[in-house]
Amino acid sequence: MLRTDPDRIRRSQLARGESVELVDKLISVDESRRQAIAAYESARAEQKDLGKLIPKAQGEEKTTLLARTKELSELVKTNESAAKQLEVEFGELMLGVGNLVFDDVPEGGEDDYVVRETIGTPRDFEAEGITVRDHLDLGEALGAIDVPRGAKVSGSRFYYLTGVGAELELALINLAMQTAIANGFTPIIPPALVKPSAMEGTGFLGQAADDVYRLEADDLYLVGTAEVPLAAYHSEEILDAAALPMRYAGYSPSYRREAGSYGKDTRGIFRVHWFDKVEMFSYCDPEDSQAEHQRLLGFEKDFISKLELPFQVLELAAGDLGLSAARKYDCYAWIPSQQRYREITSTSNCTEFQARRLNIRARFANGTAPVATLNGTLCAITRTIIALLENHQQADGSIHVPVALRPFLAGRDRLVPRPTAGAQGQQR
Template sequence: MIDLRLLREDPDRVRASQRARGEDPDIVDALLTADERRRSSGARFDELRAQQKALGKRIPAARGDEKADLLRQAGELSAAVKAADAERDAAQEEARSLLRALSNVIDPRAPIGGEEDFVVLETHGAPRDFAAEGFAPRDHLDLGHALGAIDTERGAKVSGSRFYFLTGIGALLELALVNMAVAQATEAGFTPMITPALVKPAAMEGTGFLGQAAENVYHLEQDDYYLVGTSEVPLAGYHMDEILDADTLPRRYAGFSPCFRREAGTYGKDTRGIFRVHQFDKVEMFSYVRPEDADAEHQRLLAWEKEFLTRLELPFRVIDLPSGDLGSSAARKFDCEAWIPTQGRYRELTSTSNCTEFQARRLSVRMRDEAGVRPLATLNGTLVAVTRTIVALLENHQRADGSVRVPDALRPFLGGRATLDPVAP
């Protein structure tokens, strides 16, 4: 959630942020009204409670009519205190509910607009000219079938559409990518983590995934657990309700977990293959930092993502996402998009978000420094989302005979293999 002081001191900035996101700016005025009601009702309760305590001290010494009058006043004050307490609680709950419905204030450097209004910041590598090489590229599913690596037909038979099996070299390729990502993260100072895939509502709500993203979250109603769509959720909740010593920051974690997404609203999109699926594995970077260090940490996370994709020898670009395409927690977000030859366009492989103090306030994660106790900042960044990375690897490194060249950096994690060779016609 945002800082209420910002809302009171600069409501126009918050309204502008809401409009830039394509969200309702009127919530700002509703929240200001609720906040004023919360504060006035709290002051009214404190005033009445003080009167009640003062009156209570006079009653034991009173006699006769005076005592009867004081007891009558005490009864009236008791009822008034109860009413003020209920009013205060209702006002607090209304303000809390509205505050949790308000998205993070966007970074003024983020492009304004809808999904297509992103800004390309840089491009790395050039797409291959397959025509010059004398053959037409095959898509990842055809390649995966020939390599004995991907089986979507049996995935659909067992679990339904958008499910798959990674088989043989496909399974080994996933493990290689995960191990390569974890090795890079560990070398960079991250603590590797195996995180829960099921979380309580507090963790899911605290990270902001039960707002606009709720339609893509799987909820196990009988047990009131949520399946995570990213290990960002358990990693953000890891220090929930804790105060961290500022001298121990930054704290960086690299979480590996299965991820589950309903993919609501994507009917008919990316139905072939494993680019858009309901379950996949991912290595996610997560940082807890001082708020004043968040911007520099965001650039570090982006640099580590770029390093990983460069080591995989993939052509990619970096985009600055527009305001209307930001998640509710993100103030600014960068995507790394790899070139997919058979689609003839760049597609998202990784992203990194600066959530400033938004998640920390919701999850009550704070830091203690020389200035006292205050919220810290959280950031996240994908190092590898396995299925999409496999798509990009197979298509970009394929050869005319159906084999796939293994990038040099990945070979040690694949038992030294230099190529993936077809096992079926």
């Protein structure tokens, strides 16, 4: 496409707010690389031909052929070296090109999303005579969230889920996994440490590199989402097209440096360095990717609805897409203490972008070709707990338990505050 339709790539880069000049640089390097390869192959072919003539030549003719052979040897080395260097340069430049954004994705940046749907109606707490408390007040009263000890042990943006808080996480994980399995996903517990090739292949070492934790001594990365090990699961493989779509649901911790978020959402557990998450991932035929994207979004909407939460579905603008996404939807739940909707899930169509980088193909009727990959968060634990506590708070300080969660919380329909001198005790 770089050679046949570079304007398509330029439009995508422009929509993302990224460098259009990068496309011109790539075209130039690609042309130089191809010229070096052609020069190498031409010199190598002549070198082989002369190699056949030299044994038969004599006198001045042989001297001339030997001299030419020496020249060709230098040309072969020079052009081979140039081609290899240009190949490396081309690869490095190509890593900076984001996936091709669909032409109908909204234009603009972070604030230019489009609300596609609003589901449910936020409660009128004032009419109920309830003074809204935020998730941290509610969580501490329940003995569910302990931020001070999280900061004491690990630093800022860390926390403990204790007592009913830990039970609530386990309940959400079980409900999410049960939901995913019922929808045809294979459950997976993936590794949370991956090689650089997995991070690079999924697109997390480009614009998102500053937000990633790296273990330099081992040259491994802590994943920010199970998307990474799930995407790399079939790297360097050829899949059976008849088996597509192949859907996986991965439960794992997620680690994020939250670079650039200083001063944002510092209270409670909304923006933290570690949280657990259930992530959906799908490998499918590229022709089915847009329909599959809607299916993943539908699974997310159904899950949030099971939790009896009011929410909105947003389509992000091109300038707010990650490197690998061609289109992305976020689900924002209503947060009463903030009087606004905040992100709790997302789903992205990465088309063939990640599969090309990770060399994941399938044998289709017309030949072997890259598959499409898609991802979607079914449940990000901390933000889901925030939405549950705040939306379901009652006048007496208890928390209504959605019907779908009750089987995983011993049938309880309420979470009740503990006595002041309860399980959390007193810190010196």
